Amino acid sequence: MNSLAQDYPAILCGDHEPPCLSLYQPTHRRHPDNAQDATRFRNLVKKMEESLRQKYPTREIRALLQPFEDLAADQTFWNHTTDGLAVLGAPGLFRVYRLPRPVAELAVVADSFHTKPLIRITQSADRYQILGLSRHAFKLFEGNRDALGEVTPIEGVSQAITDKLGREVTGLDREGARRAYGPTGSGFATQHGTDVKQDAKDRDTAQFFRAVDQAVLQQYSQPSGLPLILAALPEHHHLFRTISRNPFLIKEAIDVHPDDLSFDALRERAWQLGQPYYLKRLAGLVDAFGAATANGRGTDILGDIATAAIAGRIETLLVEADRLIPGRIDAASGTITTADLDNPEVDDVLDDLGERVIKAGGEVVIVPTERMPTKTGAAAIYRF
Secondary structure, three states, X not given: OOOHHHXXXXXXXXXXXXXXXXXXXXXXXXXXXXXXHHHHHHHHHHHHHHHHOOOOOHHHHHHHHHHHHHHHOOHHHHOOOOOEEEEEEEOOEEEEEEEOOOOOOEEEXXXXXXXXXXXXXXXXXXXXEEEEEOOOOEEEEEEOOXXXXXXXXXXXXXXXXXXXXXXXXXXXXXXXXXXXXXOHHHOOOOOOHHHHHHHHHHHHHHHHHHHHHHXXXXXXXXXXXXXXXXXXXXXXXXXXXXXXXOOOEEEEEEOOOHHHOOHHHHHHHHHHHHHHHHHHHHHHHHHHHHHHHXXXXXEOOHHHHHHHHHOOOEEEEEEEOOOOOEEEEOOOOXXXXXXXXXXXXXXXXXXXXXXXXXXXXXXXXXXXXXXXXXXXXXXXXXXX
């Protein structure tokens, strides 16, 4: 199974030899609901075949469709589906993604992949990170309302923490421990052995938390800009927050360690905390679009957006989630021509706009229809 996090956007938004086949469908996790999933998949493959026959010879069609047909016959795969499925194929490329949310049935043959449903899953607007913390270890998760995964540690992070801890000794050596038992008149407070051990344990924990906080801030929070949710036992929250210098750490937290929750339960609890931040950010993007439009640095006119996308002028593009505008964008002029989606050279205009913006280093945010600030399906904020 392929990893959407690893493939997007470098591979999926890259340049591929056409035709590019994109298949999406809702699937089901359990029997008997999933009994018809493979049949629906075969029907969508047939639809792609009909589109391909309009332009490509039979020999090329068979080679393109064979991986799809092999997948349709893989009963083990169909017994382990999730809520949605995306399958993309092109000459020399075949990718299969189990999706954490249902998607509308769609089969598209075009000059590039249809990736808008994948952008919606991978976009940053509703994403967050979770720091799972104990006295001696930490782990990081990243997710959104629909999916959650553990982040693979960046090479060198563990070593950096070890090096930092090595430089910060506790100051409680053997001699110090013995002095703690001296008489009260000697200038040292009388402590019991358990108190000394607890003090040393607390200092070690504080040093570890400080090292983790610095590593997470520098290696994860600052590059991503995502809200950070602390997930730890209640007794660790106050100490970590006293130490932390991470401005992305939100005030709300999860009061158990992630190991004590299933992935679904952890995701649900995190989304309850992260949703208000998502809505706030989305509202901020809508307000920014309004301000940009008033200053001549934004538009909702698709033709103008296409021209700006080709020129690399778009900083942020808001795209309506469930809107589909079949057509083509002229790569030289930005002129949009509407056409039938069954045409093997036609994709969704909104999808193509998003692909061009991402390739130029801009941000694409898929917005629910009820929160979209325009009626055209798109809203662009220019860099200049």
